[in-house]
Amino acid sequence: MAEPLLGSGKERGDLEEIRSLKQFLKHWVEENKRLWYLAGPSIFTSICRYSLGATTQVFAGHLTTLELDAVSTENMVIAGLAFGIMMGMGSALETLCGQAYGAKQLHMLGVYMQRSWVILLTTCTCLLPVYLFATPILRLFKQDADIAELAGRFSLYMIPQLFAYGLNFPISKFLQAQSKVMVMVVVAAIALVFHVGLSWLLIVQFKLGLIGAATSLNIAWWIVVLAQFGYIAMGYCPGTWNGFSWGAFRGLGSFAWLSIGSAIMLCLEFWYYMIIIVLVGRLGNAQIAVAAVSICTNINGWEFMVFLGFNVAISVRISNELGARRPRAAKFAIVCVIMSSLTLGLIFFTLVLALKDVYGIPFTNSPDVIRAVSNLAVIFSFTLLFNSVQPVLTGRNSPMALIFS
Template identity: 85%
Template sequence: MARERAMDEPLLGGGKEVREDLEEIKSCKQFFKLWAEESKRIWYLAGPSIFTSICRYSLGATTQIFAGHLTTLELDAVSTENMVIAGLAFGIMMGMGSALETLCGQAYGAKQLHMLGVYMQRSWIILLTMCTCLLPVYLFATPILRFFKQDDEIAVLAGRFSLYMIPQLFAYGLNFPISKFLQAQSKVMVMAAVAAVALVFHVCFSWLLVAHLKLGLVGAAVSLNLSWWIIVLAQFAYIALGYCPGAWNGFSWGAFRSLGSFAWLSIGSAIMLCLEFWYYMILIVLVGNLKDAQIAVAAVSICNNINGWEFMVFFGFNVAISVRISNELGAGRPRAAKFAIICVITSSVTLGVIFFSLVLALRDVYGIPFTNSPEVVRAVSSLAVVFSLVLLLNSVQPVLTGVAVGAGWQWLVAYINMGCYYVIGIPIGCLLAFYFDFGVKGMWSGMLTGVSIQTIIIVTITACTNWKTEAMKAGSRIKKWGGSNNGASDNSSTIEGSDRLA
C-alpha cells in the first residue's frame, strides 16, 4: 500500500509540480530521459494490468482447453458460447463500464475523488439493468445460433452451456465498474493479485470437476462462474474495507441522478468496444457456414483464443494509456498526455513484432495444446501467416482505443468501427471466403483489411488532435458530471501554450 501511494503521487496526485505540464523537448538526450521516465509510469500501470487481463481471459481459455480434451464438438460448443454469447455480453458490459475510464480518470486527475464512488454506483445500476435485458440471449441461444446458420449440433450444445453461464453475466455487470474505479486510481497491483488467485482456483477446480469427477460441461460452467464471482467479491471487499479513502464513501442516493445522460455516454462506449468484440464473434458464426464446419470453427476458435491472450497483453497498454491520458487531461497537462501516447506505442509495437515472429516460428505446434485432432492442428497451421498479421496489427489497435477512451472519443470511434469493420471488412471477407472459395483464410483476410483501415484512420486522428483543446474539454466534462473542478481550477490557464510537444 505504501508503495502504491508513493507511486500515485508523482504520477497522478496533488501538488503543484503535478499541475505543471511537460517541458518542451529540445534535444535527443532530453527526449530519451523523458521517454524513460514516462515508460516507467506506463509499465507500472501496464505490467499489472497485462497480468490481470491475461488471468481473466485465461479463465475462459482454460475452460476451452479442458473442453477440447473431451470432444471436438464440446470444444466447438464452449468456444461458440465463449466467443458469441458470452462475447456479446462481455463486449457490452466492458464497453459500458469503460465510460468510467473517461469520467473516473479525469475526475481523479482533477482531484475530485468523491465522484469516483458515485460514478461506479451509477454504472452498476446501468449495467445490471443491461444484464437483465441480455438474459433472453442466454435463454434462447440455440435458436439464435440456428438463425445465423450455425451447425445444429454446435448450436444445441452451445445453447445448453449458455444456460449454465448466466451467473457469469451478472458478475460481468458488477466487475467492470469496479475495475475501472480501481484503475483510475492506479490500484492495479490489487487487481492483479485477485486475478491470480481466481485463475489458480479455476484451474484446480476445473481439473477436479472436469478431468477427475468427469462432470463435463456442467463442471466447467460451475468452475468458471465461481471464479468470476471470486474476482467481484474480493475487489469490492478491498474497496469496502477502506483502501480507497476519499473515492469510496459508501452507497449514495446521488448514484440515481443523471442516469439518462450517464447511460448515453455508457452506450457510446459500449458501441465502440462491442463493434470490435463482435467483429471476431461474427467470424466464428460465418466460419460455421463453410465446408467441414466443425474443423473450421475449431481452427478459428483456437486462433481467436491465442489472439485473445495476445490482445490481453495489449489491453494492459490500453488500460495504462487510458489512465494516463484521462489523468493528464483532467489535470490540465496536454503535452504530457501526447508524450504518453508516443511512449506506449513504441513499447506495444516492439512486443507485437515479437508475437508476429513467434507464431510464424511455431506454426506447426501452437494448436496442439487445444485439441487432440490432427485435422484441426493442420487447419490451424494453415492460418499462420494471416494470423501473425492479425497479432501484429493488434499491437497498435488496442492502444489507440485506450487513447480514445481516455480522451472521451467513444462515439467518434464507434462510427469509424462501424464503417471499417462492417461496411468494408466483413463484406470483403465473405466475398473472398464464399465467392472466391478461399475459406477461412479469405474470411480472415477480409476482416484484417477492415482492422488495417480502422487503425490508419485513428492514427491520423490522434496525430492531428489539438491536445490543449482536449484538456479544456476534460475540465468542462468534470463540471458536467458533478465535480466542482476546484482541483483543476481553470484548466485553460494551466494549458495555455502547452500544445507543442517538441
C-alpha cells in the same frame, strides 16, 4: 522554466518542449516507467481474467471436438457479445474516474461506479434473452445443429457470469483510476489458480463435462467480483468510497449515453471475432473449422489482453494529465505507448510464424484441427501484428483525438 517532469510530492508542471534526442530519451524512460507501472499489472490482470474462459476451452478441447466447438461458440459469440458490451460501457469510467481523481474530486469516483452498476446490471437483464434462446439464435444464423444445441445448453449454465461482468468492469475502472492495480493482480491470480484446479477436479476427475466447466468458470468470476468489492468496502479506498449513495440514480440518462458511446467503440473489436466464428460455423466441415478458428481467436484474445492493458494505462495517464491540465505530457504518453505496442506486435508476429506447427497442440487432441491451425499461421501472424496498435488507440479517452487536437 517548466517544472521537472517528476515531482517530489508537489504538483508538477506540463512537459517541457523536447529539443534534443537526449531530452526525448530522458522523458521516454520516465514516461515508460509510469506506463508500465499501470500497464504491467493491468496486462497481468487482463490475461488472468481472459484465461478463465480460455482455460475452459483448453479443458473442453480434450473432451471432444464438439464440446470444444460448443464452449468456443458460447465464449466467443454469446459471452463475447456480453463481454464486449459490459467492458465497453464500463470504460466510460476511464474518463470520469480518471479526471475526477486528477482533479482531486475523490468522492465522485464511488458515485460514478455505483451509477455504472445500475446501468450495466440493467443491460445484463436486457441481454438475458440472448442466453436463454442461444440455440434458436445460432440456428437462425445457420450454425451446425449439434454445435448450436450444445452451445445453447452451455449458455444457460453461464448466466451467472453475465451478471458478474456487469459488476466487475465498473469496479475495475474505479480501482485503476486510483492506480490500485496490485490488488487486482492478486485477486485475478487467485481466481485463475482456483479455476484451473477446480476445472481439473470437476472435468477430469469427476467427469462432469460442460456442467463442471460452467460451475468452475462462474465461481471464478464471482471470486473476482466479491474479492475486489471486499477490498473496497473494508476501507482501503478512503475518500473515493463512502458507502452506497442515492446520487447513483441521478443523471442516469446522460451517463447511459456516455456508456453506450464507449461500448460502440470497443465492441466492434469483439464483434468482429464473434462474426468470424458464426460465419465459419456455416462451412462444410464446421466442427474442424470452428475448432481451428476458435484456437486462433483464443490466442489472439491473449494478445489483445496485453494491448488492452496498454489501453487501460494510456487512458488513465491521459485522464490524470488532462485532469491536472498537462496536455503536452498526455500527448507524449501516447507516443511512448504506440512505440511499445508496435514492438510487442512484431515479437508476437515472429513467434507465431516460428511455432506454427505446435501452437495448436495444447488446445486439442485432433491432428486435423492442429493441421488446420497451422495452415492459418501466416494470416494469423499478420492479424496479431495489425492488432498490436489498434486496441491502444481506441477507448473513451481516444488518443487519436488528442494527437490531432
